[in-house]
Amino acid sequence: MGDVIEFKPRKPHKLGLCQHGFHTWKICKEKQFDVKAGKLITAYECARCGVRKVKAT
């Protein structure tokens, strides 16, 4: 369990499940070292709306 940071969606309209918080997460970048956070993070992006989140691994 790590910190989760969510970014605002690019197209915040008519996204079905997305607007209820049920995103279709796909891995964008796996186990990347984030210099700012000083730890390994995995970046996810929603296949539908493009909202992104990063999770510390």
Ligand SMILES: [Zn+2]
């Ligand atoms: Zn979404």
